[in-house]
Amino acid sequence: MTDRVALVTGVSRRAGIGAAVARRLADDGHQLLLSGFASYDDDQPYGGDPDGVPAIMADLTGGPHHYSPCDLTDPAAPAALVRTAVERFGRVDTLVAVHTYSTSNTFGNLDAGEIDRHLIVNVRATMLLIEAYAAAHDRGAGRVVLFSSGQRLGPMTGEIPYAVSKAAVENLTQQLGTLLMHRGITINCLNPGPTDTGWATPDDQAAAARLFPGGRWGTPDDAARLVGWLCSPDASWVTGQVIDSEGGFNRYG
Numbered sequence: 001m002t003d004r005v006a007l008v009t010g011v012s013r014r015a016g017i018g019a020a021v022a023r024r025l026a027d028d029g030h031q032l033l034l035s036g037f038a039s040y041d042d043d044q045p046y047g048g049d050p051d052g053v054p055a056i057m058a059d060l061t062g063g064p065h066h067y068s069p070c071d072l073t074d075p076a077a078p079a080a081l082v083r084t085a086v087e088r089f090g091r092v093d094t095l096v097a098v099h100t101y102s103t104s105n106t107f108g109n110l111d112a113g114e115i116d117r118h119l120i121v122n123v124r125a126t127m128l129l130i131e132a133y134a135a136a137h138d139r140g141a142g143r144v145v146l147f148s149s150g151q152r153l154g155p156m157t158g159e160i161p162y163a164v165s166k167a168a169v170e171n172l173t174q175q176l177g178t179l180l181m182h183r184g185i186t187i188n189c190l191n192p193g194p195t196d197t198g199w200a201t202p203d204d205q206a207a208a209a210r211l212f213p214g215g216r217w218g219t220p221d222d223a224a225r226l227v228g229w230l231c232s233p234d235a236s237w238v239t240g241q242v243i244d245s246e247g248g249f250n251r252y253g
Contacts, residue, residue, distance in 0.1 A: 005031045005089040006231070007081060007133070009072070010098030010147075011056060012036030013049040015198040017147070018098035019056050020220030024228040026060040030094065033085040035070040040101070046199040072099055072121050078128035082136050094143040094231050095133040097126050102162045115161045122165035127172060130187070134180060142185030143231040146173055148242060150191050154251040170242045177240020186239035188230050192223035193246030213248040222247070 006025045011018035011034040022034055034056070041048040049055065053067050068084050070077050085092040101121035105114045130144055148170050149156065151163035173189040180187055194200075194208055196217040209215055226245050229235055 004093040006094035007033045007085045008096045009035045012038045017220045017223050020224035021227050024224040032065040034067045072125035079132040082132040096145045105161050118161040118165040123168045144187040146189040148191045189242045191244045193249045211250050
């Protein structure tokens with residue numbers, strides 16, 4: 001896969017899944033256009049990466065690689081990212097959409113603005129990214145990997161807009177699996193299960209760890225290894241699938 005070009009969104013923290021995916025694809029020989037929106041993480045309880053984008057880029061092997069910050073609430077942003085990849089590298093072979101918007105929003109206290117932001121970032125931006133990628137992809141095998149959560153497998157009552165938006169991402173995967181396959185482009189969606197990216201408190205981690213048969217949470221590298229395989233030639237016959245990679249996680253104890 002030397003010299004293949006990948007666009008990866010949702011890269012803003014070294015502890016995050018996006019950065020782990022970037023490291024994996026770089027190790028596999030991809031040239032990378034990475035994108036993220038650091039101010040979103042800065043506003044979260046877990047906070048952003050204190051060393052920022054330079055530290056993320058320093059972890060990557062190979063290259064050249066490029067970082068382009070992007071606010072995906074802008075409807076023009078998805079196409080602009082794809083255009084940047086093509087202008088810088090001449091083409092784009094792979095799209096991995098790790099970006100997400102997630103806030104607590106419970107039934108009875110639903111906020112219209114928060115519902116809209118979840119749908120805009122998680123659904124609209126993802127649809128527009130794939131459309132722009134497909135228009136720009138003009139040769140060879142293509143790969144699209146999206147990210148979901150376990151909302152099919154159990155309720156997420158504290159994050160209803162998030163759960164609904166991710167259900168749409170899963171359906172989008174199924175809709176486009178057939179549509180894109182005739183062009184040699186596969187599209188799959190990964191549910192990595194609860195993953196230790198630094199957002200959970202120690203008490204949360206301890207409480208949930210007992211629900212994993214292996215006694216630990218998932219790691220970003222667990223997700224990145226599967227992404228690496230889905231982006232490889234070995235996965236050319238897999239498309240339109242939602243893959244639950246949760247280490248046997250038992251939601252109901």
